[in-house]
Amino acid sequence: MLDLKLIRKNYEEVRRRLATRGEEYAKLLDRVYELDRKKREVQKRVEELRALLNRKSKEYGRLKREGKEDENLKRELSELKARLQELEEELRRLEEELNDLLLRIPNLPHPSVPVGRDESDNREVRRWGEPPKFDFEPKPHWELGEKLGILDFERAAKISGSRFVVKRGLGARLVRALVNFMLDLHGRRGYEEVYVPHLVRPEALIGTGQLPKFEEDLFKCERDDLYLIPTAEVPVTNLHREEILREEDLPLYYAAYTPCYRREAGSYGRDVKGLIRLHQFDKVELVKITKPETSYEELEKLVADAERVLQELELPYRVVELCTGDLGFSAAKTYDLEVWMPSYNRYREVSSCSNCEDFQARRMKLRYKTADGKKFFCHTLNGSGLAVGRTLAAILENYQQEDGSVVIPKALRPYLGGIDVIKPQKD
RNA sequence: GGAGGGGUGGCCGAGCGGACGAAGGCGCGGCGCUGGAAACGCCGUGUGCCCGUUUUACGGGCACCGAGGGUUCGAAUCCCUCCCCCUCCGCCA
Numbered sequence: 001m002l003d004l005k006l007i008r009k010n011y012e013e014v015r016r017r018l019a020t021r022g023e024e025y026a027k028l029l030d031r032v033y034e035l036d037r038k039k040r041e042v043q044k045r046v047e048e049l050r051a052l053l054n055r056k057s058k059e060y061g062r063l064k065r066e067g068k069e070d071e072n073l074k075r076e077l078s079e080l081k082a083r084l085q086e087l088e089e090e091l092r093r094l095e096e097e098l099n100d101l102l103l104r105i106p107n108l109p110h111p112s113v114p115v116g117r118d119e120s121d122n123r124e125v126r127r128w129g130e131p132p133k134f135d136f137e138p139k140p141h142w143e144l145g146e147k148l149g150i151l152d153f154e155r156a157a158k159i160s161g162s163r164f165v166v167k168r169g170l171g172a173r174l175v176r177a178l179v180n181f182m183l184d185l186h187g188r189r190g191y192e193e194v195y196v197p198h199l200v201r202p203e204a205l206i207g208t209g210q211l212p213k214f215e216e217d218l219f220k221c222e223r224d225d226l227y228l229i230p231t232a233e234v235p236v237t238n239l240h241r242e243e244i245l246r247e248e249d250l251p252l253y254y255a256a257y258t259p260c261y262r263r264e265a266g267s268y269g270r271d272v273k274g275l276i277r278l279h280q281f282d283k284v285e286l287v288k289i290t291k292p293e294t295s296y297e298e299l300e301k302l303v304a305d306a307e308r309v310l311q312e313l314e315l316p317y318r319v320v321e322l323c324t325g326d327l328g329f330s331a332a333k334t335y336d337l338e339v340w341m342p343s344y345n346r347y348r349e350v351s352s353c354s355n356c357e358d359f360q361a362r363r364m365k366l367r368y369k370t371a372d373g374k375k376f377f378c379h380t381l382n383g384s385g386l387a388v389g390r391t392l393a394a395i396l397e398n399y400q401q402e403d404g405s406v407v408i409p410k411a412l413r414p415y416l417g418g419i420d421v422i423k424p425q426k427d
Numbered sequence: 428g429g430a431g432g433g434g435u436g437g438c439c440g441a442g443c444g445g446a447c448g449a450a451g452g453c454g455c456g457g458c459g460c461u462g463g464a465a466a467c468g469c470c471g472u473g474u475g476c477c478c479g480u481u482u483u484a485c486g487g488g489c490a491c492c493g494a495g496g497g498u499u500c501g502a503a504u505c506c507c508u509c510c511c512c513c514u515c516c517g518c519c520a
Contacts, residue, residue, distance in 0.1 A: 043477060047489040053500090054489090060500045061445055077500050244437065369437080373455075373472085 001362045002105055004036060017108045020115045020324035025105060032101050039094040046091050049084045053077065103206065104213050107359040109324045110296075110333040116323030122336070123323065128307065129316030131340045132398055139404070140343035141396040142274040145171065147404050148396075149425040151275070162272070163264060163279045165389075170422050174395075175282060177415035178388050179257045182284040182309055186385055189305055191255035191286060196235035198258055199226040204238040207364030209330035209356075219261045219279075228261035232285035233382040240289060241364035244375060250368055251290040251298055255385065258283065275389040276348065282388035288381040291368065292358065295379035296333075299355040303335045306351045306385040312411040315394050316340040318347050332357045337386070339394040350390045353383030 007014050011033060019026040060073050114123045145151030150171025156164040167175055183193055205211040205227055210218060219228040229235055236256050245252075260283050271277035286305060290298045303319065310317045322334040331354035338347035358377035361367070367375045399407040404424045413420055 040477065043489085047477060050490090051488055057500050058445080064500080065445085074500060081500085371455095375474090 001102055001359060002108065003358075003362065004032075004102070007033060008036065014108065017111075018105070020109055020113075021106055021327065022325065028101060028105055032098065032105065035094060035098045035101065039091065039098055042087060042091045042094060046084065046087045049080065049087065053080050053084060056080070100212065103211075103363070106327075106329045107209075107332050107356060109327055110355070110357075113327065113333050114321065114323045115325075117325040118323075119326050121323040122326055123321045125319040125321050125335065127316070127318040128311065129314065129340070131316050132342065134342065134400075134402075136402045138342040138397060138400060140274060141341075141393040144396045144400055144404060144406060145275075147424045148406065148422050150174070150422065153273075160279075163277065165275060165278060170416070170419070171392075173416060174392055174412075175388055177412050178391055179282065179284060181312075181412055181415050182385060182388075183255055183257055185309060185312065186255040186284070186286060186305060189253075189308075191253040191305075194236060194239070194254050194256045196232060196239070196256055196258065198229050198235075198261075199224075200229055200234055200238070201226060204234050204241070204364075207238050207241050208234045208360050209363065210234065213329065216265045217263050219263055229258060230262045231260050231382075231384075232256040232258040232283060233287060236285060236287040237289075237360060237380050237382060238364060240366050240378075243366060245289070245366075245368040245378065247291065247368050247370045250378065251288055251294065254287040256285050256287070258285065275393040278389060281390075284385050284388065286353075286381075286383045286385040289366070290379045290381065292376065292379050295355050295357060295381060298379075299333065299335070299353065299381055302381055302383045303337070303353045306337055306353055306383050309386050309391075310337065310339060310350070313391070313395065313409045314411075315391075315398055315409075317350070320347075328352070328354060330354070330356045330359050332359065335383075337384075339390070340398060341394060342397045342400075348390065348394075350386045350394065351384035354381065356380045356382070 002014065007029065015026050015029050018029055056073065056077055060070065060077060063070055063073070114121065116122065142151060142153065146153070148170070150167060150169055152166040152168060153164075156166040159166075187193055199221065202211055202225065205218070210230060218230055221227070235258075236254050239254070240252075259280055261280050264277055264279060267277060275281070286302055288295075288298050288302060307317070307319070317337055317339045320336045320338055322328075322331075322336060327334055334352055334354040336349050337351035337353070339350045340346075341348045357379050360380045361377040366378050366380070368378050369375050395409060395412075396406050399409065401407065406422045408416060408420050408422065
């Protein structure tokens with residue numbers, strides 16, 4: 001949520017920066033600005049009227065205790081109250097509309113973010129590793145997985161429909177190995193491991209920015225008014241919602257493994273095959289809660305921590321800085337990590353690391369207090385470290401051999417009882 | 428699912444129609460005591476919003492005792508609805 005005071009004070013600048021995400025947001029901002037002006041006007045009148053009513057009411061009480069009831073005053077009070085109630089109703093409507101609109105305005109991009117329309121304007125920051133060269137035609141991971149008997153899309157569809165997968169045998173064990181490997185790695189780098197609920201209340205989703213705007217993307221348990229988490233970012237960042245943390249406790253580092261559930265509405269026909277886009281996938285998520293002064297250095301460190309996973313798995317990747325038009329709703333700045341995928345002959349996203357500054361903190365009233373008692377909103381950051389399914393896909397594709405077998409990355413072998421290669425099942 | 432008990436300031440906890448932004452304690456800040464500290468004593472210490480000014484401060488106003496509605500001239504306090512938490516029983520991995 002943007003700071004209304006900032007909108008009032010630096011209207012033109014906010015409008016200009018917001019417009020780099022798309023013109024429509026500038027128009028939204030215009031409505032917010034006007035609504036805010038009107039709201040304050042009505043609020044002022046309401047408060048004046050209420051002050052008058054309070055004063056006269058006290059006066060009435062005093063008289064009554066002295067045994068001097070004043071029927072005229074009583075009538076006057078009733079009339080005042082009736083007028084006040086009308087005005088209050090108007091104020092309530094204005095506040096509601098203003099608040100709803102405000103929750104639908106995305107975060108301001110950081111000044112360093114390249115201005116652009118979409119994915120094609122993102123800026124490559126660096127590359128690591130060499131894409132492998134094959135002297136045969138590399139197969140896509142779903143073919144490899146099915147041949148190896150570790151991925152079963154057909155049976156998944158039977159029980160749950162499209163965009164689900166069953167992993168079996170070494171496929172299932174690889175997921176467990178990857179999760180453990182990632183959590184161990186991040187644990188050593190100072191992240192506290194947390195295990196969190198996968199069903200959350202609407203307030204939590206408002207806090208991180210998925211609601212009210214992106215209801216369509218979520219699975220909802222209607223009866224209980226709970227949502228399946230689309231990312232661990234939601235429960236983890238909300239751990240401290242409405243809290244006032246102590247300055248000396250910051251920054252906080254968390255790492256969580258959770259499954260993630262996404263409806264993928266509007267992505268029909270995209271990535272219909274394989275592990276890339278599923279309704280349910282596994283992810284290890286990193287979350288940081290920091291002071292404003294340090295959030296950008298913390299972002300760089302967060303990216304480095306996510307990169308470390310790919311480096312240890314020896315998977316070639318690149319780091320991309322998202323442009324304004326491609327930036328997520330809550331993010332002020334985002335780096336994506338993209339891993340090399342031979343069958344696509346391109347890099348594909350396995351991690352997205354964002355600094356949300358105080359955008360989420362404001363929505364969830366997450367603050368910290370300095371030694372002298374001043375309170376400020378925290379900054380929140382999150383990043384995948386990493387998306388497990390896509391990492392598994394990348395391993396299958398990058399480590400494949402001509403006979404369809406797949407070599408296990410060295411870093412993972414201790415987690416798989418020393419197994420160093422998966423061979424196709426004989427049929 | 429059944430029965431009961433609760434939700435009050437950063438935290439604990441009292442209040443149960445006006446004198447209540449709310450006792451007391453803890454915590455925090457200041458001062459005193461001390462060689463220094465602990466203990467002790469005294470003083471201070473909520474948040475949000477709106478308006479104004481001499482605009483990182485001060486003054487005024489309004490709101491806030493889980494949320495929303497109601498009764499009343501007046502509600503933390505009475506009534507209704509909802510939400511949440513806890514305990515016991517049932518069910519259950």
